[in-house]
Amino acid sequence: MPADATEPVVILPEVWQRPEILESLRSRNIGQLFRLIRQRTGASQTRIGIAVNLSQGKISEIMKGAVQVTSFEVIERIADGLNMPDPARMTLGLAPKGPFSTPDAAPSGQVPLPEPDVPTKYLTTFTGASSRPVISGLRHVLTAHIQAEAIMGPPLLVNAVTSQIPLIGHVCRVTRGADRAEALSFASELLEFCGWLHQDLGDFPQATMWTNKALDYAMELGDQRVISYVLMRKSAIAIESGDHGHGLGLANAALTTPEALTSRLRAVILRTRAIANAHLGEATDSARDSESALVEATAGLSQTDSDRAPYCTPAYIAMETGATRLLLGQASTAIPIFEASRSQWTPASQARDHALFLTRMATSYAMAGERDQACGVTEEAIPRIQALRSSRVAGQLATLRVQLSRWSTDRAVADLLTRLDLLAESFFLPAPRPPEGER
Numbered sequence: 001m002p003a004d005a006t007e008p009v010v011i012l013p014e015v016w017q018r019p020e021i022l023e024s025l026r027s028r029n030i031g032q033l034f035r036l037i038r039q040r041t042g043a044s045q046t047r048i049g050i051a052v053n054l055s056q057g058k059i060s061e062i063m064k065g066a067v068q069v070t071s072f073e074v075i076e077r078i079a080d081g082l083n084m085p086d087p088a089r090m091t092l093g094l095a096p097k098g099p100f101s102t103p104d105a106a107p108s109g110q111v112p113l114p115e116p117d118v119p120t121k122y123l124t125t126f127t128g129a130s131s132r133p134v135i136s137g138l139r140h141v142l143t144a145h146i147q148a149e150a151i152m153g154p155p156l157l158v159n160a161v162t163s164q165i166p167l168i169g170h171v172c173r174v175t176r177g178a179d180r181a182e183a184l185s186f187a188s189e190l191l192e193f194c195g196w197l198h199q200d201l202g203d204f205p206q207a208t209m210w211t212n213k214a215l216d217y218a219m220e221l222g223d224q225r226v227i228s229y230v231l232m233r234k235s236a237i238a239i240e241s242g243d244h245g246h247g248l249g250l251a252n253a254a255l256t257t258p259e260a261l262t263s264r265l266r267a268v269i270l271r272t273r274a275i276a277n278a279h280l281g282e283a284t285d286s287a288r289d290s291e292s293a294l295v296e297a298t299a300g301l302s303q304t305d306s307d308r309a310p311y312c313t314p315a316y317i318a319m320e321t322g323a324t325r326l327l328l329g330q331a332s333t334a335i336p337i338f339e340a341s342r343s344q345w346t347p348a349s350q351a352r353d354h355a356l357f358l359t360r361m362a363t364s365y366a367m368a369g370e371r372d373q374a375c376g377v378t379e380e381a382i383p384r385i386q387a388l389r390s391s392r393v394a395g396q397l398a399t400l401r402v403q404l405s406r407w408s409t410d411r412a413v414a415d416l417l418t419r420l421d422l423l424a425e426s427f428f429l430p431a432p433r434p435p436e437g438e439r
Contacts, residue, residue: 009043009051009082016088025091026209028216030069030078031062037082038063052081070216076173093213094169131175135186138164142190150311151351153389154197161194172217181221188217189308192230195237200352202391204241211237224260229308232269239276240392248276264309267296271312271320278324286328290321311353315344319357326360331367338364352393355384359396366403374404375416385423397424 015021015037024032034048043051049059054074061067069075079089141164145157168187175183195211198204211234218226231254239247251273258266274289297317300309318341325334338361345354358381365374378400385393401420407413 007047009037009041009047011037011041011082013085015040016085021088022091025088026205028069028075028092028212030075031065031067034059034063052078054078070219073173090166093165093209131171131183132179134167134171135179135182138168138190139186142186142193146193149197150353153352153393154200155389158194158197158201161190161197164190165194184217184221185223185226188214188221188226188230190214191217192233192308195233199237199240200390200392202394204237207237208234208241224257225262225265225307228254228257228261228269229265232265232272235269235272235276239272239279244276244279248273248280251276262300262305262307262309263296263303264300264312265307267293267300267317268309268312270296271317274324275320275327278327281328283328283330286324290317290324293317294321311350313344315341316353318344319353319360322364323360326364326367329367331364334364335361335368335370351384352388352390355381355388356390356393356396358384359393359400363396363400363403366400366406371407371410371413374400375413378404378416378420382419382423394424 018036018040021033021036024030024036034045037043037048038045045059045063046056048054049056052059054062058067062069069078075092076094078084079092079094084092142161145161149157168183168190172180172183172187191210191214195207195209195214198210199207211230215227215230215234218230221227231250235247235250235254237247238244238250251269254269255261255266255273261269270289270293274286274293277283277286277289294314294317297312297314300312301314318337322334322337325331325337338357341357342361345357358377362374362377362381365371365377385397397420401417401424404413404417404420408417
């Protein structure tokens with residue numbers, strides 16, 4: 001006998017743990033989620049609609065993919081209506097329900113739930129009126145995390161940063177008025193940084209998920225500079241994960257309104273597009289974008305507007321330009337680019353990027369057949385790499401080792417290769433395969 005339309009949709013706990021359900025939550029594909037729930041529970045569109053306070057027609061459109069659910073308020077309502085457990089809520093990017101509710105008295109004969117800890121009690125009474133000092137405090141913490149990550153890499157920071165996401169999600173839900181723009185801006189920055197940490201750990205699915213959520217906040221904020229920067233970050237993740245055509249498209253999307261951007265933002269987006277073009281073998285387009293990026297980065301030295309790309313200096317662009325030449329198999333033209341910017345690096349504040357710069361320069365010398373110079377730069381790079389845990393550095397290290405191995409019969413080079421192997425093993429990271437042009 002068909003179930004009553006008003007009967008609640010009952011979803012067993014193990015259903016929320018199924019891989020296809022988790023994937024729909026990570027990608028925030030509500031249409032797929034509804035289809036899977038209907039398949040697992042037999043619930044009609046009407047019953048699902050009643051549960052989540054949406055019409056049957058709207059549920060049908062969502063399930064067909066004609067309508068995409070992007071509003072946080074609607075997503076929160078769907079999670080509540082489906083009685084989504086906390087792990088599933090957090091996978092969807094929402095704060096857990098547990099910490100914000102007062103535990104009921106335990107039934108007779110059962111162990112009572114523990115009293116809420118201090119942060120939980122604080123969040124229970126948190127309102128939009130108190131959001132500004134919280135955002136200010138978290139921004140100071142994020143600034144420190146960004147500075148620390150540039151020195152020591154992501155492994156020791158990723159859990160600390162991820163743990164703040166439910167809090168800032170709650171801040172955005174309760175904040176209204178003038179403070180809401182600040183909340184959305186910070187939420188976008190925090191989630192984009194979280195995406196970067198996962199990217200540098202080589203976890204591209206998680207990097208994509210968090211960066212997509214950062215873009216949600218940026219779109220609601222409506223700030224073109226923030227939107228373009230996050231699109232650039234999505235482009236970089238797509239390129240690094242091997243989807244070069246999609247990365248190029250995202251970089252083009254980020255440059256749709258260049259006049260609205262700062263010089264540094266234009267530079268970092270042009271740099272990203274240059275890398276995509278290099279992967280696609282478009283040498284002329286890559287060179288043009290690299291030259292334009294350097295012009296913009298130089299202009300950025302005197303810009304007064306703040307943005308999210310203070311790291312995009314001429315030295316940084318030179319390093320990335322050298323990397324595009326390596327991808328195109330043009331090691332001999334990469335060497336003078338690297339050497340010209342060698343003295344501009346400040347290792348104390350840019351440890352990871354400086355290590356990446358040195359490994360790329362050593363790779364260019366090795367590809368050009370200049371053994372002694374390649375070994376000398378590698379020796380300079382090794383002590384800077386030892387304290388880092390970066391997938392990008394690990395990937396470049398793998399490329400460097402391949403290039404040095406042509407001289408493996410030389411005793412000094414063989415010793416250097418052994419040290420590189422030991423260094424790579426200490427990373428505990430899945431180093432990406434060397435790009436096609438650098439093998």
